Amino acid sequence: xxxGRFITFEGGEGCGKSTQVRRLAAQLQAAGIDVxxxxxxxxxxxxxxxxxxxxxxxxxxxxxxxxxxxxLAARAQLVRNVIRPALAAGKWVLSDRFSDSTFAYQxxxxxLPLDTIRLANDFACDGLxxxxxxxxxxxxxxxxxxxxxxxxxxxxxxxxxxxxxxxxHARLREGFRALAAAEPDRIRRIDASGTPDDVEGRIWTLxxxxx
Ligand code: Z5A
Numbered sequence: 001x002x003x004g005r006f007i008t009f010e011g012g013e014g015c016g017k018s019t020q021v022r023r024l025a026a027q028l029q030a031a032g033i034d035v036x037x038x039x040x041x042x043x044x045x046x047x048x049x050x051x052x053x054x055x056x057x058x059x060x061x062x063x064x065x066x067x068x069x070x071x072l073a074a075r076a077q078l079v080r081n082v083i084r085p086a087l088a089a090g091k092w093v094l095s096d097r098f099s100d101s102t103f104a105y106q107x108x109x110x111x112l113p114l115d116t117i118r119l120a121n122d123f124a125c126d127g128l129x130x131x132x133x134x135x136x137x138x139x140x141x142x143x144x145x146x147x148x149x150x151x152x153x154x155x156x157x158x159x160x161x162x163x164x165x166x167x168x169h170a171r172l173r174e175g176f177r178a179l180a181a182a183e184p185d186r187i188r189r190i191d192a193s194g195t196p197d198d199v200e201g202r203i204w205t206l207x208x209x210x211x
Contacts, residue, residue: 004034004091005210006083006128008098011136012173013162014143014150015192016199020136021096023200024207028092031211036086039096040074044081047074055159064110068117071102072124079125099125100133100179100187105161108175109168132210134203135180136192140169 007024009017018039025037041051050070054062062070075098086093099121107114138146151157180187188206192199 002090004087004089004093005131006087006093006095007207008095008100008130008133009136010097010100010104010133010176010187011138011192012140012143012169012176014146015136015138016146016196017134017136017192018096019196020134020192020199020203021094023196024203025094027200027204028094028207028211033211034089034091036082036091036093037096038078038082038093040078040098040101041071042074043078043095044074046077050074055161058160061160064106064112067110068102068106068112068120071106072120075099075102075121076124076126079128083128084126095130098130098133100135100176103179104172104175108178109164109172130186132207133187134206135176135187135189136199137176137189138192140166140173142193 009021011017021037021039025035028035040047041054042048050073054067054070054074078095083093083095102117102121103114106112107117147158147162180189190199190202190206
């Protein structure tokens with residue numbers, strides 16, 4: 001059986017990737033493709049427990065190094081128990097965030113050394129890399145407007161990582177751009193401005209030839 005494809009979605013908060021990953025899953029399923037949809041951190045019982053610690057632990061918040069290791073522990077579990085088996089069964093796996101987020105947030109954002117992250121991440125993933133990564137990009141003002149809209153609609157507050165300051169978010173946007181420049185064949189930059197339908201159309205134009 002042919003191995004499935006592994007597609008990841010990346011970008012800063014409010015870029016709209018969670019919306020688009022669900023839309024792409026629906027389109028692929030309508031085209032007869034077996035799809036597994038997951039997210040990071042999360043996607044297994046253990047990884048969802050780790051997600052709660054990473055996003056909301058305020059009393060004893062993870063220091064930068066434990067934050068990195070917790071993201072990687074969650075990833076190792078997801079890769080071994082969900083992603084690899086699905087790919088081996090010929091399914092397509094769509095993940096809302098994966099390794100590039102670690103380089104952008106913990107590397108460019110928190111300032112941890114990229115070489116160390118690379119080694120530790122390869123160990124966690126056992127060498128697995130996405131076949132294609134869609135990097136959704138919007139300007140900071142649009143992203144902030146979308147996040148405010150969602151917080152108002154769902155009556156939720158910003159989590160621990162979302163509360164990092166503007167400088168942090170500027171550094172991680174720069175990080176994503178650097179990652180895309182280093183691997184332009186894998187990481188495809190998507191203009192995520194406009195309506196959800198506009199963005200979905202741009203993504204489908206890119207993905208359709210792979211089917
Ligand atoms: N993180 C990390 O530090 N290191 C790592 O290795 C990994 C992750 C894997 C996970 O948080 C956090 O972990 C994340 C990175 C860090 N931190 N932060 N901050 P999460 O999973 O809770 O959240 P997220 O990944 O940042 O994404 P999100 O909050 O789900 O947002 P989104 O995916 O960008 O957008 P959305 O939910 O699709 O849209 C946001 C709102 O905008 C919503 O109300 C939509 O209806 C609306 N929207 C979406 N698209 C549009 C368009 N086109 N027009 C208008 N409005 C739109």
